[in-house]
Amino acid sequence: MIAHAETVPSGRNPLVKFILRWLLTTNHKEIGTLYLSLSFLLFFIGGAMALTFRAELAQPGLQLMGADFYNQMVTLHGLVMVFGAVMPAFVGLANWMIPLQIGASDMALPRLNNFSFWIMPFAFGLLLSSLFMPGGAPNFGWTFYAPLSTTYGPPSTDFMILGIHMMGISSILGAINIIVTIFNLRAPGMTLMKMPMFVWTWLITAFLLIMAMPVLAGVVTMMLTDRHFGTSFFEASGGGDPLIFQHVFWFFGHPEVYIMILPGFGIASEIIPVFARKRIFGYTSMVWATGSIAILSFVVWGHHMFATGMPLATELWFMYATMVIAIPTGVKVFNWVATMWGGSMTFETPMLFALGFVVMFTIGGLSGLMLAIAPVDFQYHDTFFVVAHIHYVLYPGAIFATMAAVYYWIPKWTGNMYDERLGKIHFWTAVIALNLTFFPMHFVGLAGMPRRIADYALPFTGLNTFATAGAFLLGLTQLLFLYIVIKTVRGGPKATDQVWEGAKGLEWTVPSPAPLHTFEVPPKVD
Amino acid sequence: MSQEAIHSGDGPPDYYVPHSSALPIVGSTALFITAFGAGHFIQQSTDTVPTNTGSFGFWIFLIGLVAVACMMYSWFSTVVKESYQGLVSEKLDRSFRQTMFWFIVSEIMFFAAFFGALFHARVITVPWLAGASDNLQTHLLLWPDFADTWPLFLTPGGGLTQAMAAWGLPFINTVILVTSSVTITLAHWALKKNSRGPLKVWLGLTVLLGSVFLVLQVVEYVEAYHELGLTMSSGIYGSTFFMLTGFHGAHVTLGTIMLAVMLIRTMRGHFTADDHFAFEASSWYWHFVDVVWLGLFTFVYWF
Numbered sequence: 001m002i003a004h005a006e007t008v009p010s011g012r013n014p015l016v017k018f019i020l021r022w023l024l025t026t027n028h029k030e031i032g033t034l035y036l037s038l039s040f041l042l043f044f045i046g047g048a049m050a051l052t053f054r055a056e057l058a059q060p061g062l063q064l065m066g067a068d069f070y071n072q073m074v075t076l077h078g079l080v081m082v083f084g085a086v087m088p089a090f091v092g093l094a095n096w097m098i099p100l101q102i103g104a105s106d107m108a109l110p111r112l113n114n115f116s117f118w119i120m121p122f123a124f125g126l127l128l129s130s131l132f133m134p135g136g137a138p139n140f141g142w143t144f145y146a147p148l149s150t151t152y153g154p155p156s157t158d159f160m161i162l163g164i165h166m167m168g169i170s171s172i173l174g175a176i177n178i179i180v181t182i183f184n185l186r187a188p189g190m191t192l193m194k195m196p197m198f199v200w201t202w203l204i205t206a207f208l209l210i211m212a213m214p215v216l217a218g219v220v221t222m223m224l225t226d227r228h229f230g231t232s233f234f235e236a237s238g239g240g241d242p243l244i245f246q247h248v249f250w251f252f253g254h255p256e257v258y259i260m261i262l263p264g265f266g267i268a269s270e271i272i273p274v275f276a277r278k279r280i281f282g283y284t285s286m287v288w289a290t291g292s293i294a295i296l297s298f299v300v301w302g303h304h305m306f307a308t309g310m311p312l313a314t315e316l317w318f319m320y321a322t323m324v325i326a327i328p329t330g331v332k333v334f335n336w337v338a339t340m341w342g343g344s345m346t347f348e349t350p351m352l353f354a355l356g357f358v359v360m361f362t363i364g365g366l367s368g369l370m371l372a373i374a375p376v377d378f379q380y381h382d383t384f385f386v387v388a389h390i391h392y393v394l395y396p397g398a399i400f401a402t403m404a405a406v407y408y409w410i411p412k413w414t415g416n417m418y419d420e421r422l423g424k425i426h427f428w429t430a431v432i433a434l435n436l437t438f439f440p441m442h443f444v445g446l447a448g449m450p451r452r453i454a455d456y457a458l459p460f461t462g463l464n465t466f467a468t469a470g471a472f473l474l475g476l477t478q479l480l481f482l483y484i485v486i487k488t489v490r491g492g493p494k495a496t497d498q499v500w501e502g503a504k505g506l507e508w509t510v511p512s513p514a515p516l517h518t519f520e521v522p523p524k525v526d
Numbered sequence: 527m528s529q530e531a532i533h534s535g536d537g538p539p540d541y542y543v544p545h546s547s548a549l550p551i552v553g554s555t556a557l558f559i560t561a562f563g564a565g566h567f568i569q570q571s572t573d574t575v576p577t578n579t580g581s582f583g584f585w586i587f588l589i590g591l592v593a594v595a596c597m598m599y600s601w602f603s604t605v606v607k608e609s610y611q612g613l614v615s616e617k618l619d620r621s622f623r624q625t626m627f628w629f630i631v632s633e634i635m636f637f638a639a640f641f642g643a644l645f646h647a648r649v650i651t652v653p654w655l656a657g658a659s660d661n662l663q664t665h666l667l668l669w670p671d672f673a674d675t676w677p678l679f680l681t682p683g684g685g686l687t688q689a690m691a692a693w694g695l696p697f698i699n700t701v702i703l704v705t706s707s708v709t710i711t712l713a714h715w716a717l718k719k720n721s722r723g724p725l726k727v728w729l730g731l732t733v734l735l736g737s738v739f740l741v742l743q744v745v746e747y748v749e750a751y752h753e754l755g756l757t758m759s760s761g762i763y764g765s766t767f768f769m770l771t772g773f774h775g776a777h778v779t780l781g782t783i784m785l786a787v788m789l790i791r792t793m794r795g796h797f798t799a800d801d802h803f804a805f806e807a808s809s810w811y812w813h814f815v816d817v818v819w820l821g822l823f824t825f826v827y828w829f
Contacts, residue, residue, distance in 0.1 A: 108542075222639075230757070
């Protein structure tokens with residue numbers, strides 16, 4: 001027996017109905033769309049901030065803005081991209097796809113799901129409003145190190161802290177919902193080791209979120225009391241230590257890095273087998289590798305702090321523990337390559353983005369190994385080399401994975417195929433632009449250009465001009481992506497239910513577009 | 527509240543897909559008002575931001591808090607009503623249980639951040655400031671008179687305080703909290719045997735013990751501020767002391783409210799011997815608060 005009632009009382013003004021539908025919805029597909037839309041909006045806001053400071057870096061000297069505004073842009077760019085673009089994009093994909101992939105009719109706690117989403121726009125409203133406050137927005141980098149953020153932070157820092165608290169509540173509630181959904185709502189017959197890789201990686205990511213986000217809440221709370229209530233957690237004259245900030249922050253920060261990449265691993269593991277028309281190579285090892293990466297992520301945080309004067313034994317521990325992560329990560333890259341080996345490959349846009357992910361994420365992984373070596377990190381620390389590294393793991397990593405997922409699943413969401421020719425143009429221009437932007441940063445970083453500084457020495461000019469040109473091209477290609485998405489939502493060749501020739505899995509058994517309610521009677525999986 | 531029931535036969539629905547609901551958007555708006563008010567309240571009341579004067583922050587903060595409380599009341603009563611309509615399947619019950627479990631895990635990690643700060647300060651920072659490891663120059667050049675002690679009576683900057691003795695009020699509070707963990711378990715056993723009388727007695731006693739704990743903590747704070755000179759600003763010892771005991775006290779307050787609600791619901795005849803998840807969740811939370819206190823007593827007061 002299935003009973004559907006009207007979600008919103010009929011007979012109202014269509015605009016009111018439209019707004020109420022999106023404000024009040026408890027449907028995982030609608031909430032997924034909300035998350036993806038918010039993330040897309042914040043991606044452009046964060047991108048505009050990046051272009052602002054890249055424009056300043058096109059030439060040495062200060063042309064367009066003062067150093068303080070430059071620092072505000074750098075800080076907000078980081079915060080918006082990490083918490084506003086990458087994380088909600090993955091949560092949006094989880095909302096849309098996890099119930100479809102495990103054969104559930106919705107998330108386990110649909111009202112909580114809506115709550116998790118609608119906290120986010122408010123949290124970012126609070127964070128971005130800091131730009132208009134006296135003293136300007138936070139200006140100490142997205143890692144908000146004490147004492148820059150405590151003794152020297154602008155008044156708006158308090159609102160950044162409260163905004164982070166709100167994001168944390170949203171992330172924790174969302175993560176709990178995802179774990180509970182995966183544990184309880186799987187279709188009969190879908191054992192844990194039959195779950196699609198995207199579901200597995202999200203299960204582990206949700207665990208990381210629950211463990212890491214409260215620690216972030218703790219550290220920003222200590223900032224707040226240091227700023228206003230006279231505590232001395234990060235103040236040496238009171239017996240505290242700015243290093244306590246760094247330890248607690250990075251205890252959150254390093255798992256956070258994996259929160260931003262594990263779902264991407266899952267997406268690559270979904271897409272590559274489909275377009276290679278083979279089963280994924282080493283499914284079990286993929287699951288174990290993901291779990292190992294998650295556990296290791298809690299014992300390596302000190303590699304962000306090699307240059308702070310930790311004792312030798314501590315440095316060695318963090319160095320070796322960090323290098324160990326290369327093993328499960330290597331297992332994954334090996335498995336993706338082995339999946340393609342001998343497959344009948346085709347190169348539609350999702351596959352291109354997934355391959356771009358594998359290749360360029362590996363470049364980021366290798367520069368990560370360089371940074372893991374404590375003695376040489378003394379040279380790389382706080383240079384553009386670190387900027388290059390983090391952008392190679394996040395842009396072709398997290399963001400390419402999200403784009404691959406959008407191209408892969410958008411026919412299921414909208415019922416329409418995207419424009420394949422435009423998709424390929426998007427991919428190739430993005431690849432060129434992104435390497436133009438970020439590759440030169442390796443060189444200027446190794447040559448000693450510090451990060452988070454608005455001006456630089458003359459010899460760095462050529463490569464920086466290149467990087468700025470690349471960044472603007474990269475921004476343009478994402479406008480093309482926006483156009484492709486809008487075009488696909490509005491129409492296009494009709495997609496079949498299976499969409500992709502090699503696609504298997506429950507999400508491809510429901511009609512395209514997926515109706516609002518699916519799997520009201522659980523499917524049987526054998 | 528109408529419900530979208532998805533049945534495959536008799537009994538509760540296979541899936542729980544509640545109707546679109548105004549509770550979450552009210553909740554997130556209330557949360558925003560609370561945060562916005564809190565930011566202004568903190569800046570206005572601590573006088574550390576010269577550009578922000580006035581007193582509107584407090585009122586906005588208060589309105590936000592009341593709104594959050596109303597939303598939570600309404601949300602939980604909705605869930606209780608749904609449970610009475612037979613809409614909670616075994617699967618959903620399991621989901622609720624696991625949700626509470628993971629929520630408590632996240633709370634433990636929140637406390638872990640402050641315990642981490644405490645351990646780092648005690649084991650690393652304070653000895654280093656006194657010249658340990660290879661920090662002799664820091665010691666000699668910055669604070670040559672600084673000595674490594676814990677509790678930190680004299681900060682490098684010259685702040686003075688006395689320590690809170692473990693075996694006075696804190697020990698009494700430990701006994702109270704451990705006893706309350708026993709009484710809540712006795713209440714649970716009574717509920718499982720459907721003996722309503724003992725259930726009310728043990729549950730009422732637990733609420734009482736929780737309240738006494740809170741009163742004694744207030745007494746302890748007054749003593750700290752007025753007799754010992756121990757305040758939030760008396761260096762890292764005061765910082766960790768008040769942060770850990772303060773957040774713990776806030777959690778005891780929340781736990782006591784939860785148990786008081788359970789007592790009221792028991793009085794109204796809610797809960798049966800085999801269906802009382804809200805009671806169980808509150809008692810898990812109470813045990814969590816108790817265990818955190820044992821950590822506090824050991825590392826903040828005792829050693």
